[in-house]
Amino acid sequence: MFQTAFQADAFQNNAFQVFIPLGGDDGGSWTKEELQRVKRLHQKIAERQRKLEQATKDANASRKQAFKDQIDPVAKVKQSKVQSKQEVEADIPSVNTQELQRSISYLENQLNNILGAVAYRQEAARIQAELRMLEAKRLEELDDEESILILLH
Numbered sequence: 001m002f003q004t005a006f007q008a009d010a011f012q013n014n015a016f017q018v019f020i021p022l023g024g025d026d027g028g029s030w031t032k033e034e035l036q037r038v039k040r041l042h043q044k045i046a047e048r049q050r051k052l053e054q055a056t057k058d059a060n061a062s063r064k065q066a067f068k069d070q071i072d073p074v075a076k077v078k079q080s081k082v083q084s085k086q087e088v089e090a091d092i093p094s095v096n097t098q099e100l101q102r103s104i105s106y107l108e109n110q111l112n113n114i115l116g117a118v119a120y121r122q123e124a125a126r127i128q129a130e131l132r133m134l135e136a137k138r139l140e141e142l143d144d145e146e147s148i149l150i151l152l153h
Contacts, residue, residue, distance in 0.1 A: 029122045034114055041111045045104055052100040059097065 029118050029125065034118065038111060038114055041107050041114075045107045045111070048100050048104045048107070052097055052104065055097050055100060
């Protein structure tokens with residue numbers, strides 16, 4: 001009864017995350033280059049999100065350790081100035097989370113631009129098909145009018 005509601009992929013991580021089916025089932029509006037580019041963008045976004053999660057995890061761990069060190073200063077062993085400088089430099093996270101977030105949003109904007117271009121192309125193809133149908137109907141009506149005029153004379 002509840003099997004479909006409790007699937008592992010039933011909920012999305014991001015409220016704006018939408019599954020876009022890639023392939024030839026949409027009338028062939030995707031070019032090969034666009035498919036490759038979208039695939040690369042998805043890979044880059046996933047990689048940067050993993051790096052962002054790791055950087056956030058490391059930052060939280062170092063913050064937690066700093067609190068522990070401030071609470072229990074007796075456990076710290078006195079060190080020389082050179083060693084303490086090296087530790088401070090090692091504790092600074094190497095990856096800036098804001099830069100990763102900017103990078104992810106830039107890649108998502110690129111992906112949205114590609115999806116928008118494909119949607120515009122699909123809409124243009126639909127409008128052109130509709131125009132061809134209307135033109136065919138107009139020519140059919142024109143032929144009907146001509147045949148009526150020929151019969152009347």
